[in-house]
Amino acid sequence: xxxxxxxxxxxxxxxxxxxxxxxxxxxxxxxxxxxxxxxxxxxxxxxxxxxxxxxxxxxxxxxxxxxxxxxxxxxxxxxxxxxxxxxxxxxxxxxxxxxxxxxxxxxxxxxxxxxxxxxxxxxxxxxxxxxxxxxxxxxxxxxxxxxxxxxxxxxxxxxxxxxxxxxxxxxxxxxxxxxxxxxxxxxxxxxxxxxxxxxxxxxxxxxxxxxxxxxxxxxxxxxxxxxxxxxxxxxxxxxxxxxxxxxxxxxxxxxxxxxxxxxxxxxxxxxxxxxxxxxxxxxxxxxxxxxxxxxxxxxxxxxxxxxxxxxxxxxxxxxxxxxxxxxxxxxxxxxxxxxxxxxxxxxxxxxxxxxxxxxxxxxxxxxxxxxxxxxxxxxxxxxx
Numbered sequence: 598x599x600x601x602x603x604x605x606x607x608x609x610x611x612x613x614x615x616x617x618x619x620x621x622x623x624x625x626x627x628x629x630x631x632x633x634x635x636x637x638x639x640x641x642x643x644x645x646x647x648x649x650x651x652x653x654x655x656x657x658x659x660x661x662x663x664x665x666x667x668x669x670x671x672x673x674x675x676x677x678x679x680x681x682x683x684x685x686x687x688x689x690x691x692x693x694x695x696x697x698x699x700x701x702x703x704x705x706x707x708x709x710x711x712x713x714x715x716x717x718x719x720x721x722x723x724x725x726x727x728x729x730x731x732x733x734x735x736x737x738x739x740x741x742x743x744x745x746x747x748x749x750x751x752x753x754x755x756x757x758x759x760x761x762x763x764x765x766x767x768x769x770x771x772x773x774x775x776x777x778x779x780x781x782x783x784x785x786x787x788x789x790x791x792x793x794x795x796x797x798x799x800x801x802x803x804x805x806x807x808x809x810x811x812x813x814x815x816x817x818x819x820x821x822x823x824x825x826x827x828x829x830x831x832x833x834x835x836x837x838x839x840x841x842x843x844x845x846x847x848x849x850x851x852x853x854x855x856x857x858x859x860x861x862x863x864x865x866x867x868x869x870x871x872x873x874x875x876x877x878x879x880x881x882x883x884x885x886x887x888x889x890x891x892x893x894x895x896x897x898x899x900x901x902x903x904x905x906x907x908x909x910x911x912x913x914x915x916x917x918x919x920x921x922x923x924x925x926x927x928x929x930x931x932x933x934x935x936x937x938x939x940x941x942x943x944x945x946x947x948x949x950x951x952x953x954x955x956x957x958x959x960x961x962x963x964x965x966x967x968x969x970x971x972x973x974x975x976x977x978x979x980x981x
Contacts, residue, residue: 601767602858605774608763611745613774613799615641615841618744620751623732625725626680626718635732636751638795639674639705639740644839646672647807648713649815651832657684658694658724659714660831666710670804672837675713675795676701678729679754679780682831685721693726701733715833717780717793718754749778752793756780760869766800766858768851771844773800777862781870794819794834794866800855801845802838810856811836818863821895821963822871823903864962871964879911879967881948888959889931895961900928901950902965911948912967916941921950932956 611618620633648667650660666672676697683690694714702711716724749761761778779794815834836859846852872880883901888894901907904924910916918939926934932954940951 601854602861603765605763605765608774608776609745609749609761610638610763610776610778610795610797611742611748612763612776613797613839613841615799615839616745616776616797616837617641617740617742618748619736619739619741620744620747621732621735621739623678623725623728623735625678625728625732632753633747633751634678634680635729635736636677636744636748637674637701637733637736637740638677638745638748638797640672640797640837640839642839642841643671643673643711644837645670645802645804645807646835646837647804647811648836649811649834653832655685657682657716657720657831658686658690659683659716660833661691662694662698663713663715663833663835666713667835669710671711672713673705673707673711674837675715675835676729676733677748677752677793678716678718678732679752680718681716681722681724682718682720683716683724684831686724690724693724696726697729697733700730701737704733704737713833713835715752715793715831715835717752717831745776745778749780752778752780754780757873760866760873762862762865764858764862766854768800768844768854769847770851771842773798773842773844773855775800775858775862777866779866779870781873793831794863796834796836796859796862798836798838799840799842799844800838801840801843802855806852807836807838810859813856814859814863816895817860817961818867821899821902821961822867823899823963823965867964871966879943879946879948881907881911881950881965881967883950883952883963883965885925885952885954885959885961885963887954887956888961889954889957890959891961892959893929893931894959895963896928896930897925897932897952898961898963901925901952902963905968908965908968914943914945916943916948916950921952925952
């Protein structure tokens with residue numbers, strides 16, 4: 598990152614001013630008493646918000662409710678759970694999510710439609726409304742700045758490690774902080790491949806500006822990430838800006854600094870998610886250069902990391918330039934393959950693929966991983 602951005606040691610989602618969190622184990626996930634499964638992330642004041650959700654038409658109840666709250670552009674936080682996605686649950690699932698939302702808003706003294714509800718886990722199973730509400734009751738008096746780490750643990754499903762980070766960014770009128778936490782291991786594919794990702798900042802930002810910034814950042818990060826070719830029913834990317842620092846971007850340089858920070862944050866989370874893909878033993882980064890334009894470059898990079906043939910070959914150390922170009926050609930639209938080069942470098946764990954055309958300035962970077970027998974085992978018997 599640039600010189601005006603520094604990483605905050607041991608930082609996370611509650612590093613920005615005005616944010617607290619907490620988490621408990623409520624029994625939503627079975628046999629996981631060592632890890633919490635319900636969490637709250639709360640702003641001490643109304644926060645501007647922007648969100649992106651899955652494009653899967655079979656979306657979870659939290660996504661249905663969340664889209665309406667996102668349209669308002671203001672929130673006080675989110676209720677989170679793992680172990681049950683509340684997807685494929687019909688009206689009962691929507692009623693359950695809304696009941697949790699209203700219960701939490703009542704306990705916290707917030708107006709209706711102030712809180713998002715976000716869920717991840719097994720799909721098609723009845724949502725344990727009462728368990729989640731009881732967990733909320735326990736968490737509210739425990740909300741703290743130190744609770745962010747436990748919240749990041751609470752949203753994990755098959756993730757092998759926590760994904761969280763925080764940064765301090767210097768703008769012309771002062772310093773702001775940015776926090777992030779994400780989960781993602783399986784059912785990850787372009788069209789908002791986050792599963793769950795939350796960004797907090799104490800900067801003063803406008804919701805419309807945040808929406809534009811978030812979309813642009815997502816296009817070069819999460820939408821160029823593929824683990825298994827499945828787009829989840831619950832993917833949610835939510836950004837909250839509560840203005841607690843009193844610092845707003847006052848110049849074009851300030852805006853570029855914030856945009857660069859958000860881009861870098863989501864790129865980092867994308868890489869971590871690809872590295873933690875279900876059953877994955879190898880991570881791959883595909884660079885495309887010299888394409889007719891960025892759109893074509895992204896199409897090709899995404900196609901290569903999404904290819905089952907590429908993933909399988911990668912897992913057995915048999916990835917070849919010809920196989921990469923075949924995958925690229927199967928999705929290309931305007932790229933000319935009569936003069937293209939491909940180079941593969943690997944250290945056994947990380948594989949870098951460079952595809953270079955000579956048609957323009959289009960470039961892209963996509964993230965993926967191998968497809969292994971362990972992935973098949975995990976998804977054949979998956980129950981959180």
